[in-house]
Amino acid sequence: MDVTFGPYETYNDEIFGYKAAFEAYINVRDDKETARLAFLGNHLQDIESNLPEDPQVRNSKLGALAPIRVVNEVFAAGDGAHAVQTAAYNLPNDDKVVQQKGSKRVMLKNVQEAKFKATLVPISKIVLTASAQKDLSFDLFFTHIVAHELCHGLGPHQIKINGRDTNPRMELKEQYSALEEAKADVTGLFALQFLMTQADNGRLDAPIAHGPEAERQLYTTYLASSFRTMRFGLQDAHARGQAMQFNYFLDKGAFTSNSDGTFSVEVAKMKDAVRELDHELLTLEATGDYAGAKKWMDQLGSVRPEVQHALARLKSVPTDIAPVYAILNVPR
Template identity: 40%
Template sequence: YQPSDLAWLDMKDNTIDVVIGPIETYEDQLFGYKAAHEAFVLIKDKEWSGRLARYAAMLPSLQSELPVPAAYKRERPGSDSDLNAYDAVYYAGDANAGSKTIAINLPNDEEVQLRKGTRRLQLKNAMRAKFDRILVPVAGELIAEDQRSHISFDAFFSNIMFHEVAHGLGIKKTLGGKGTVREALKEQAGALEEGKADILGLFMITRLHQRGELKGQELDDNYVTFLAGIFRSIRFGASSAHGRANAAQFSFFQDQGAFTRDSASGRYRVDFPKMRTAVDALAGQILRFQGDGDYEGVTRFMIERGKLSPVLQQDLARLGSKNIPVDVVFEQGSEVLK
């Protein structure tokens, strides 16, 4: 599929975009090698896309700032990457099974990524639906009242956007001759890669705030919205790579003191300085796992960190009792589009 991937990477100016083929490997629970077929039909939002275009050019400098030794960040992201916003009008196959995709970073082929980069497609209407119908109610139930003002759609959009950008950072080939990271980590590769993208996304947002590149946004908004997003994604369950990744992040951040829970109200509060420290620590841990191709280490990490404590399970059950949905159903077809 490499010729198709390379051709699709050049088709950046279309108003209508189609993504189709065997793409994601999450359904292969044995080795994580076999891809499932899916399709999207998307309409480009040119106004929002214009706001995003400049971030793709920052990848090489951000790669050099990753909190790991030089060997783990020696690879250089492809310089032909781009970043655009779309409204989704059609999901099919694996894309329409279970939780709905709100952002895409493709192609997945590591050789293509290093040679030519990736395209990052943010599905704005799907994001807005999940923010309004799920994230805001989740925050109302589980985030401390005086921090709820930090929940914003712009922060939610940025967190997801930089999650997708972060897939292009880090390391694709192991340092010890074990092949690609995906080959070496087998069925653990998907969940660890999603965790990497979450954490490096926050790392990038923090660095860009420090550079003054994200004017008009407050960094604390990103952190509090990220914590609310962890609760949203954990509910996808252990069968989801995103769900497992978020459970592991929650456990790691809790141990680092990045947030606290008030036992009386059952609500959570972000400790902003400790959150920044925890982001760097977890980013370094994940990148080392990937660079070393440490399958046994990742497996232990996911088993230990992926467990939900009784208190967290109780808090998640509260969301269900309030009838807060786990995900949205995408209404589509000719009747909806009229």
């Protein structure tokens, strides 16, 4: 079992955001999937050392990361059963407790899968061509989410500007959240492609899918998933960061918009575009370039007509799931 119980999140305190609400999650550990994804965590240094950024800013020794555990949720209560269903968490939040005891990242696999089936599958039927729908993959959707979480820990964190020690969050101000979310997405794609290519070349015995079919599935699933995120509207940092990525890939010809309102991926162009965009985002963070980040987001962080048109056709697709927990009568 994996149990989380306590007052953690402060989202419901709309006055100061200080008071935490109690929540509980009762989960069953998925040791097999946890071991498979530990593989990603074990290769982070290798990925960091190959990121498309100035070698000067690469971190040659990554610090210890919070462990990741994959579980299946059987029950959630309190704040955990309130509003948008939690699909992953990294707790506790309290810095004092984290320093003394550490924290843990928990990925709720069955919740992710239910969201995938209820929202991403119907979205894909509207935004993908009929022939591309077979490339929608829960496995690569889930692996990319885990890669996204891990990639928040890669790239520039401590930077120096004119001899002053600072960090990207301080320097990029209100632009930071959307940019950092986009960085985690794009670095996640870069990281998975990096591992897939190594596995293809026989340099890595990877427990992840690889080869041309897996690559097509990764990028096609990511394309469909972009619409899931953009539906939340541009006031949301994830959605703004996603719109920026989408427009960049359209401009590079890696995504194409078809006359019937669907979208397609060009895998070869996508690989180059991911590397180039990751370089742009990592460089904006490494240099703490506020003016550059603002200009970048002003130019690309919008919803274009063809995307708006597709979003309008998604109105009937649910935005989230509402679990019903069955109480089983177990004979004594």
